[in-house]
Amino acid sequence: MDPIRILRSRTVVMATTNIDTDQIIPARFLTTTTKEGLGAQLFADWRYDATGAPKPDFILNTPAAQGCQVLVAGRNVGCGSSREHAPWALVDFGFRAVISTEIADIFRNNSLKNGLLPVIVDAATHEWLLANPGAEVTIDLESRELGLPDGRKVVFPVEAFARFCLLNGTDEMGYLLGQGEAIAAYEALHGKQPTAATA
Amino acid sequence: MAKTMFEKVWETHEVVPESADTPAVLFIDLHLTHEVTSPQSFTLLREKGLPVRRRDLTFATMDHSTPTTTDQVFGGVPIKLASARGQVEQFARNCADFDVELLGLQDQKRGIVHIIGPEMGLTQPGKTIVCGDSHTSTHGAFGALAFGIGSTEVGHVFATQCLLQRKAKTMAVNVEGALAPGVSAKDVVLAIINHIGVSGGTGHVLEYRGSTIRAMSMEERMTVCNMSIEAGARAGMIEPDETTFAYLQGRERAPQGAAWDAALAAWRALATDAGARFDREVHIDATQIRPMVTYGTHPGMSIAIGDTVPVHAGDSVYAASLAYMGLQPGQAITDVLVNVVFVGSCTNGRLSDLEEVASVLRGRKVAHGVHMLIVPGSQQVKREAEARGLHEVFAAAGAEWRESGCSMCLGMNGDTVAKGQYCVSTSNRNFEGRQGVGSRTLLASPLTAAASAVTGRVTDPRSLLA
Numbered sequence A: 001m002d003p004i005r006i007l008r009s010r011t012v013v014m015a016t017t018n019i020d021t022d023q024i025i026p027a028r029f030l031t032t033t034t035k036e037g038l039g040a041q042l043f044a045d046w047r048y049d050a051t052g053a054p055k056p057d058f059i060l061n062t063p064a065a066q067g068c069q070v071l072v073a074g075r076n077v078g079c080g081s082s083r084e085h086a087p088w089a090l091v092d093f094g095f096r097a098v099i100s101t102e103i104a105d106i107f108r109n110n111s112l113k114n115g116l117l118p119v120i121v122d123a124a125t126h127e128w129l130l131a132n133p134g135a136e137v138t139i140d141l142e143s144r145e146l147g148l149p150d151g152r153k154v155v156f157p158v159e160a161f162a163r164f165c166l167l168n169g170t171d172e173m174g175y176l177l178g179q180g181e182a183i184a185a186y187e188a189l190h191g192k193q194p195t196a197a198t199a
Numbered sequence B: 001m002a003k004t005m006f007e008k009v010w011e012t013h014e015v016v017p018e019s020a021d022t023p024a025v026l027f028i029d030l031h032l033t034h035e036v037t038s039p040q041s042f043t044l045l046r047e048k049g050l051p052v053r054r055r056d057l058t059f060a061t062m063d064h065s066t067p068t069t070t071d072q073v074f075g076g077v078p079i080k081l082a083s084a085r086g087q088v089e090q091f092a093r094n095c096a097d098f099d100v101e102l103l104g105l106q107d108q109k110r111g112i113v114h115i116i117g118p119e120m121g122l123t124q125p126g127k128t129i130v131c132g133d134s135h136t137s138t139h140g141a142f143g144a145l146a147f148g149i150g151s152t153e154v155g156h157v158f159a160t161q162c163l164l165q166r167k168a169k170t171m172a173v174n175v176e177g178a179l180a181p182g183v184s185a186k187d188v189v190l191a192i193i194n195h196i197g198v199s200g201g202t203g204h205v206l207e208y209r210g211s212t213i214r215a216m217s218m219e220e221r222m223t224v225c226n227m228s229i230e231a232g233a234r235a236g237m238i239e240p241d242e243t244t245f246a247y248l249q250g251r252e253r254a255p256q257g258a259a260w261d262a263a264l265a266a267w268r269a270l271a272t273d274a275g276a277r278f279d280r281e282v283h284i285d286a287t288q289i290r291p292m293v294t295y296g297t298h299p300g301m302s303i304a305i306g307d308t309v310p311v312h313a314g315d316s317v318y319a320a321s322l323a324y325m326g327l328q329p330g331q332a333i334t335d336v337l338v339n340v341v342f343v344g345s346c347t348n349g350r351l352s353d354l355e356e357v358a359s360v361l362r363g364r365k366v367a368h369g370v371h372m373l374i375v376p377g378s379q380q381v382k383r384e385a386e387a388r389g390l391h392e393v394f395a396a397a398g399a400e401w402r403e404s405g406c407s408m409c410l411g412m413n414g415d416t417v418a419k420g421q422y423c424v425s426t427s428n429r430n431f432e433g434r435q436g437v438g439s440r441t442l443l444a445s446p447l448t449a450a451a452s453a454v455t456g457r458v459t460d461p462r463s464l465l466a
C-alpha cells in the first residue's frame, strides 16, 4: 500500500443518500478471486446501459470526473454488505478518498485497509461540497484537515492507528503478527489452546 | 460496576486492551468463512507464507454462488455459471491446501453460513464470532458478539485468530408487548429499522431486550439479529436464556456432559447487569406492529401493508427510489401485482419459516403467473421440511423447491429476478439490483410472502389466516 499524506484533487459528487455496496459493485461481479480490475465494474448498474455501453449522463462517465481522486457522496455511504470489493473497485477506478456526513462501519474499515480515506464532515461542509462539484480540495491526513478552495480548513476524525498505517504505508497484519506472544498467553490463560483432535 | 452483555463478552476477549494509539487486539472464538469473501484472504496468506493459525476455530461452507438445482448439486451436472464454478472449485482447493474444515457442495450439512453455525451448535453464548459477511450479526441471537468483516480482516483472523477493533457503543432496543396474530419476527425487525433508520445503529452494538424478545423462539431471535446490519449496526445481541440453552443442548458441536454444565454456568452470567448503562436506548411498542412490507430501495423504507406509499414532496432521492420501484406516492401497496415470490435466505430460511409458508399454502394455489421459489437455508432444513411433508405442500401449490443456498437473496448463482419484476422476498435487502439487474424487491415476512403468492398481489397475511 502506498503511503498517503496529502491528496489534492477535484471532487466528483454523487449526492444520493444510502449508496450501498451493492451499487458500488453488484454481486454478480463478486465471483472474482482477485482484487484487481474491479474499477471497470464500479457502479456498473448506474454506469452502463443494457448493452454495456457507458451512459453519457452518469457522472463517472463525464470528462469532468476523469482523474478525480475524491468522491463526495450522500449521507450513509457504503451501507450494506461487507464486500471489500467495494473499496477495491473505488481504488481501482482511481479514488483515494470518500467524503460524507456518515460512512457505514464495515465499509469505512475496509476502506482504511486499502488506502481509501473515509472523511466524515459536518452537514454544512457536506452541503457546500454537494453544491460545488469539481471543487479543488486538499485532504491532509497528517493534520486531519480537509481544505476547501476558499481556504477554510475542516478537521475530520480518523482512528489513530489506521492513520499511522496510512501515513506510513504499512498494513495491520505485521502489527498483529507481532502480538504472537500476547495471543499465546491469552490462549493459555483462557484455556483456548488448539483442541488436540484437530491441532 | 454494572456491565452490559456486550462489555462482558468484549472484556473476556481482549488480548491487548485498546489505547489512544492502538485498537484492542480481540480474540476470535469462531471464524466462519465462505467462497465469496475469502479468495483474496487466502492469497494474502500465500504471499506471506502463513498458515491458518487456528484451524480448530475455523469453519468453511459454500453458499453464495452455489447452484440450487438438484442436478447441479447432486446429479453430476457441472455448475452452469462458469464464474461461480471457478469460485467454488478454488474455495475447495484453498480449504484443502490450508487444511480448513469445509462442508463441500454435496455435504449433507452444508447450508447458508448463518443457518448452519447455530444448527451445528458452533454458535454459542459469549463467543466472539466473525465472518466475511455482514449478516454475521445473526449469531448474536445466542448472546455471542458476532459481526461481519472484510476480506483483509478475514486474512488477519486466518493468520492470528485476532482482529484489531475499537470498542463499539451500545444501544438498548427495548421491545415490549405481545405480537398480534399474523405478525412475526420479520415484521418486528422491519419496524425496528424503520424506527432507528438505516444508519441509526452505526457505531453501535444493539441489544434487543424486553418481553417481546424474551417470548421469541431462537429462530425468531435470529431473524431479528440478522437484520441489525440493516440499521447500520454491525452486531445485535440477545441475552441467552432457557430458550437458548434448550436450542443448543445436544447439538453436534455444543459442549457435552460436564463441559455443558460448566458452559451453562458461564452463559447464565452473561446477561446485562441491572443498572448497566447503554449509550442509547429506544423503545418499541410491539402491540402496535402490523405486517410490514418495504416499498423502496433500502430496508428502512417500509410501511404496514394496509398503508399507502408515503409522500415526500421535493425529495429527489426519494423520488428516484420510487421511480426505480415503479411506485407512486400515495398508492396502496396492496395494488402491487407480484411476479416472483422468494422464500429463503439467512433471515427467513429456517424450518419454522417454511412451516409458516406451508400453513398458508396448504390447500391453496400460487396465483397464475407468479413464480414462487422456496429455498431452504440448509440441507438439514431441507431434510426436516421433507420429513414433515412440506415439500409436497409446496409442490401441490405450484411452488418450486430447491437445494439450499443464498440463491435469489443476492442472485450470484444465477437465480435472479428479471428487470422490472416485483418480487416479494423474505430476505433482508431491497437494494437496487440486489436480486438481479433492475429487479424490484419488497421485503416481507414468510407469511406475507406466502399470502402474496396466493393472491398475486401484496397481501396482508391476516386476510388468509383461519
Ligand code: SF4
Pocket (backbone or CB within 6 Å): B063, B064, B112, B113, B114, B133, B135, B345, B346, B347, B405, B406, B409, B410, B427, B428
Ligand atoms: S442469504 Fe443473503 S444475506 Fe444471507 S448470507 Fe446469503 S447472500 Fe448474505
